[in-house]
Amino acid sequence: MKHDSTPVGLLWISPWIVGFLLFTVIPVSMGLWYGFTDYTLLEKPIPVGLANYARMLQDDVLLTVLWNTALFAGASIVIGSILSIALAVLLSKPARFQSFWRAAVFAPSVLPVVAVAVIFKLGYDADTGMVNSAINTTVGWAGLQGPNWFGSRFWAMSALVLMSLWAVGPAVVIYLAGLRDVPRQLYEAAAIDGFGRWNRFVHITLPMISPVILFNVIIGIINAMQVFAIPVIMTGGGPDRATYFYSMYIYDQAFSYGDMGYASALGVVQFTIILVLTLLILLIGRRYVYYRGA
Amino acid sequence: MRNPMRTNPLAYIPLVLGTIVMLFPLWWMFIVSLETEEKAGSAMVSGSMLRLMPEDPQWNNYPDALREVGSVAWTGFLDALANSIVITVLVVIGTVLSSSLVGFAFARIRFRGRRFLFILMLSTMMLPAQVTMIPLFLLFRSLGWVDTILPLVVPSFFGTAFFIFMYRQFIAQIPESLVEAARIDGSGMLGIWWRIILPICKPVSALTAVFTFIYVWNDFMAPLIYLHSDEQMTLAVALNSFRTQYSGVEDVHLLMAVSIVTMVPCVLLFLAAQKYFIEGLGRGGLKG
Numbered sequence: 001m002k003h004d005s006t007p008v009g010l011l012w013i014s015p016w017i018v019g020f021l022l023f024t025v026i027p028v029s030m031g032l033w034y035g036f037t038d039y040t041l042l043e044k045p046i047p048v049g050l051a052n053y054a055r056m057l058q059d060d061v062l063l064t065v066l067w068n069t070a071l072f073a074g075a076s077i078v079i080g081s082i083l084s085i086a087l088a089v090l091l092s093k094p095a096r097f098q099s100f101w102r103a104a105v106f107a108p109s110v111l112p113v114v115a116v117a118v119i120f121k122l123g124y125d126a127d128t129g130m131v132n133s134a135i136n137t138t139v140g141w142a143g144l145q146g147p148n149w150f151g152s153r154f155w156a157m158s159a160l161v162l163m164s165l166w167a168v169g170p171a172v173v174i175y176l177a178g179l180r181d182v183p184r185q186l187y188e189a190a191a192i193d194g195f196g197r198w199n200r201f202v203h204i205t206l207p208m209i210s211p212v213i214l215f216n217v218i219i220g221i222i223n224a225m226q227v228f229a230i231p232v233i234m235t236g237g238g239p240d241r242a243t244y245f246y247s248m249y250i251y252d253q254a255f256s257y258g259d260m261g262y263a264s265a266l267g268v269v270q271f272t273i274i275l276v277l278t279l280l281i282l283l284i285g286r287r288y289v290y291y292r293g294a
Numbered sequence: 295m296r297n298p299m300r301t302n303p304l305a306y307i308p309l310v311l312g313t314i315v316m317l318f319p320l321w322w323m324f325i326v327s328l329e330t331e332e333k334a335g336s337a338m339v340s341g342s343m344l345r346l347m348p349e350d351p352q353w354n355n356y357p358d359a360l361r362e363v364g365s366v367a368w369t370g371f372l373d374a375l376a377n378s379i380v381i382t383v384l385v386v387i388g389t390v391l392s393s394s395l396v397g398f399a400f401a402r403i404r405f406r407g408r409r410f411l412f413i414l415m416l417s418t419m420m421l422p423a424q425v426t427m428i429p430l431f432l433l434f435r436s437l438g439w440v441d442t443i444l445p446l447v448v449p450s451f452f453g454t455a456f457f458i459f460m461y462r463q464f465i466a467q468i469p470e471s472l473v474e475a476a477r478i479d480g481s482g483m484l485g486i487w488w489r490i491i492l493p494i495c496k497p498v499s500a501l502t503a504v505f506t507f508i509y510v511w512n513d514f515m516a517p518l519i520y521l522h523s524d525e526q527m528t529l530a531v532a533l534n535s536f537r538t539q540y541s542g543v544e545d546v547h548l549l550m551a552v553s554i555v556t557m558v559p560c561v562l563l564f565l566a567a568q569k570y571f572i573e574g575l576g577r578g579g580l581k582g
Contacts, residue, residue: 009405016396019452027429104313110564112512115553130322229514271425
């Protein structure tokens with residue numbers, strides 16, 4: 001009766017194996033190779049050694065997009081994490097209409113990104129947009145005024161970071177699931193020992209959900225490295241390249257300037273950055289993250 | 295003992311404020327889409343106050359706007375709608391079938407290298423799409439697939455790591471006796487997958503379908519790269535071209551109307567399948 005089911009097993013997962021080879025292994029290897037070539041689509045790729053990578057060292061625009069991407073990633077991850085943990089704690093408490101509040105927080109995340117970019121492009125309009133109207137209506141009496149959002153480098157970046165907070169829904173939901181898994185007895189024991197609300201949060205909640213924070217930070221970095229549609233539609237990278245991001249630069253090199261070689265090399269660097277950051281965070285996490293049962 | 299968990303009535307204040315912030319932009323765009331040309335330009339502002347209701351709703355804005363999508367009246371919009379629907383439906387079918395099949399094999403067939411391949415599969419979830427974007431474009435271009443829906447649809451029939459993982463976790467919990475009973479009845483593995491596993495996996499399939507639907511319907515980059523002609527555009531790309539054509543202040547209401555139309559399927563799906571989004575993401579995200 002006993003027989004080796006290895007061929008059967010491999011046959012069954014073969015759709016994934018074939019897909020993995022076709023859509024991951026081959027493209028990644030091709031990308032690596034094109035990174036060492038000059039490839040303009042008009043002719044066959046010409047090997048140029050490390051020329052594309054040498055070019056990066058002198059590329060001021062690359063420096064700008066790296067800085068912008070890091071700034072956006074840092075700001076949106078830090079603010080987004082604080083906000084989503086706070087929202088998750090708030091939504092985890094028993095309350096009336098709980099599923100309504102949860103749905104309201106999650107809803108913006110299911111909307112088409114192009115439509116979202118369109119709303120906010122108009123919404124941030126200095127004179128007629130909803131953001132400044134809301135600011136003027138609520139705190140206008142105190143002499144505060146909405147800025148000209150896309151007029152300056154600082155406010156343009158701030159506008160994009162603020163907007164990214166509108167899509168915290170998925171992170172909130174993942175934190176909610178993490179909070180649900182924190183054993184109740186811990187809070188009860190701490191309450192008996194006279195721990196206040198803030199201390200319970202810092203000494204129980206945060207350590208218990210630290211693996212979830214780690215997970216969300218990694219996802220946040222991957223997402224921030226890929227941010228594309230929103231800035232393309234809202235700012236086109238401006239003003240003065242203040243919101244020009246890594247993925248937009250790759251897209252432009254490939255499809256606007258037709259420089260597939262350089263664009264591929266940029267893709268390799270992007271992947272390396274994500275990989276190194278992820279490993280670094282996992283390493284740091286090993287020290288500070290609390291894994292139950294591990 | 296339950297005292298520390300009781301909700302303070304004041305906790306409703308941030309809940310209400312948060313909800314307003316989250317939903318207000320949608321209400322705002324809805325109002326703007328119903329304004330007259332003159333008023334839409336000044337949007338919500340009358341004096342310095344927010345206007346919360348349209349004074350004289352112009353429902354005509356919707357047909358007026360949709361007619362202008364693409365280069366031929368109505369055809370542009372209907373083509374884009376049809377393309378979005380066809381691509382989304384095909385990708386959903388492909389993802390559900392292939393991911394459940396592979397997930398079943400990972401859960402129920404013992405074979406050498408299973409653990410290694412499973413971990414390899416999970417690690418591909420970390421790979422950003424841009425890394426394979428250019429080589430894949432060149433690959434599909436050499437196949438003559440550019441400006442067809444094939445580059446967007448075909449890969450989904452080879453399984454998606456995240457959903458394979460979800461199916462595997464779910465199928466691993468199905469009692470062995472069920473599978474054994476079917477095997478004794480003479481069903482082959484393919485029969486067991488189709489007649490027993492797929493029906494039991496309905497919750498995972500629903501989750502896979504709603505997430506895939508939202509992702510594909512909303513995707514901007516892939517259709518932007520692969521679909522060039524008017525006849526092939528998806529709604530997302532059509533909305534973007536509409537935006538560049540009608541960028542003036544005088545067309546704000548039309549732009550908002552088209553934006554809202556592209557959102558409707560997502561909103562309906564979300565309302566209908568809320569629990570799959572909220573529970574499914576919580577479960578999958580934690581174990582992933």
